Amino acid sequence: MAEKHFKYVIVGGGVAAGYAAREFARLGVNPGELAIISKEAVAPYERPALSKAYLFPQGSARLPGFHVCVGSGGERLLPEWYTEKGIELILSTEIVKADLASKALVSSSGEIFKYDTLIIATGSTVIKLSDFGVKGADAKGIFYLREIDDADQLVEAIQAKKGGKAVIVGGGYIGLELGATLQINDLDVTMVYPEPWCMPRLFTSGIAAFYEGYYANKGIKIVKGTVAVGFDSDSNGEVTAVNLKDGRTLEADVVVVGVGGRPLTTLFKGQVDEEKGGIKTDAFFKTSVPDVYAVGDVATFPLKLYSELRRVEHVDHARKSAEQAVKWARWRVRLSPYFYSRAFNLSWQFYGDNVGETVLFGDTDPASAKPKFGSYWIKDGRVVGAFLEAGTPEENQAIARVARLQPPSTASISSPPMASPLPARSDRLRPPTIKQRPRHFLVRSCSLMNLLC
Numbered sequence: 001m002a003e004k005h006f007k008y009v010i011v012g013g014g015v016a017a018g019y020a021a022r023e024f025a026r027l028g029v030n031p032g033e034l035a036i037i038s039k040e041a042v043a044p045y046e047r048p049a050l051s052k053a054y055l056f057p058q059g060s061a062r063l064p065g066f067h068v069c070v071g072s073g074g075e076r077l078l079p080e081w082y083t084e085k086g087i088e089l090i091l092s093t094e095i096v097k098a099d100l101a102s103k104a105l106v107s108s109s110g111e112i113f114k115y116d117t118l119i120i121a122t123g124s125t126v127i128k129l130s131d132f133g134v135k136g137a138d139a140k141g142i143f144y145l146r147e148i149d150d151a152d153q154l155v156e157a158i159q160a161k162k163g164g165k166a167v168i169v170g171g172g173y174i175g176l177e178l179g180a181t182l183q184i185n186d187l188d189v190t191m192v193y194p195e196p197w198c199m200p201r202l203f204t205s206g207i208a209a210f211y212e213g214y215y216a217n218k219g220i221k222i223v224k225g226t227v228a229v230g231f232d233s234d235s236n237g238e239v240t241a242v243n244l245k246d247g248r249t250l251e252a253d254v255v256v257v258g259v260g261g262r263p264l265t266t267l268f269k270g271q272v273d274e275e276k277g278g279i280k281t282d283a284f285f286k287t288s289v290p291d292v293y294a295v296g297d298v299a300t301f302p303l304k305l306y307s308e309l310r311r312v313e314h315v316d317h318a319r320k321s322a323e324q325a326v327k328w329a330r331w332r333v334r335l336s337p338y339f340y341s342r343a344f345n346l347s348w349q350f351y352g353d354n355v356g357e358t359v360l361f362g363d364t365d366p367a368s369a370k371p372k373f374g375s376y377w378i379k380d381g382r383v384v385g386a387f388l389e390a391g392t393p394e395e396n397q398a399i400a401r402v403a404r405l406q407p408p409s410t411a412s413i414s415s416p417p418m419a420s421p422l423p424a425r426s427d428r429l430r431p432p433t434i435k436q437r438p439r440h441f442l443v444r445s446c447s448l449m450n451l452l453c
């Protein structure tokens, strides 16, 4: 069996791997010292593009346009960049065995890769309905979206089924983004999810009401409070319908399932400490095994800001954890969770933690020409999370700062509301016209709002 040795190996070739490679290059790495081993056939790219511009009918994003690190405004690392830096990109190679004691990885074709230091960046895999024995869930025309190959298959189906019916199973951000892109592609879209409103892990009912209304105005049908329990298919094995638990049947030419992900940690089970479904690390993303780091979706790390261990499945965390691990810095982690999404002409950003009481403000009318609104989360008297739809870069920086600094809300909370929750100095966050008064609370918070001005 062929055997290769590298000083540093990154297993996984996604977002975290790409940003780690850039950090290695920045700090200086000798040719031949670093290898990235990836199951995918392409160099690291900005994965979020797959559910957005990649699926657009016109002007769609294609590689090499969205290789890392363009997503954060950085240099685009083309495959040649790795060659120039002497970084070995070992693509289309799946690692099927890891022996952390002997510092060896084995690929599906039997190649052995030895390392001195390992960075685990295997990300997540999708949860499939067939994992739960849902009847007919392996029919043709039922798609999941994680990697570029999945996106290519979906693009093919979208083009083949133009004008047909699409059912999106799942009401998370993937479901919402796919609902939008499929509608833009002239499919008749129905979304199905069991929760009372979309994206319940982050959105309040007030935030969700805006998005559900906006989607309804675009002609997207939303079926809530039930789940897909089976699929019908024709004699070619192509999906024709989705059967719901409440007895209804939805016709379908294409089905896309977005019901969550699972971190890919199985290679390392029993060899490394785990917590909250991920690989437990310290603040520098070091695992319980010497010389082994875990970054991105697989890492459960101490988020000092909230004094607890967290696992985060967001692109910003993948980038920052990778850079932090490579630096193996001596300072403490001060990462604040950041999450964003875009669909239709909408674009929101969220910073911090979605716990505690919420304050919704601004124009949440889905029919508005330019809706603009936000929400704060207040816990133990401090503002711990901030959400903004349609923010300018400056406003988004301001809410990020709020989430990081966690100013006291000095909130006087009363109901019903008597005024806009935004005091005079926060003009930049004030929507142009407030047609609808906030349904939640009145908050007067000079210290918070001073930060926004």
Ligand SMILES: Cc1cc2nc3c(=O)[nH]c(=O)nc-3n(C[C@H](O)[C@H](O)[C@H](O)COP(=O)(O)OP(=O)(O)OC[C@H]3O[C@@H](n4cnc5c(N)ncnc54)[C@H](O)[C@@H]3O)c2cc1C
Pocket (backbone or CB within 6 Å): 011, 012, 013, 014, 015, 016, 017, 037, 038, 039, 040, 047, 048, 049, 050, 051, 093, 094, 095, 096, 121, 122, 123, 124, 145, 146, 147, 174, 264, 267, 295, 296, 297, 298, 312, 313, 314, 315, 316, 318, 338, 339, 340, 341, 342
């Ligand atoms: C469609 C989609 C849209 C998204 N949109 C957003 C968004 O709008 N905002 C946001 O914040 N986040 C978004 N995310 C989440 C974000 O992309 C992830 O959190 C991020 O990619 C995690 O980076 P990672 O490097 O840990 O994992 P990944 O980027 O998933 O990379 C993991 C890599 O490891 C490879 N791999 C896995 N196992 C092996 C193995 N055994 N051998 C070799 N290679 C292996 C995989 O093939 C993959 O290349 C989105 C995710 C998806 C799938």
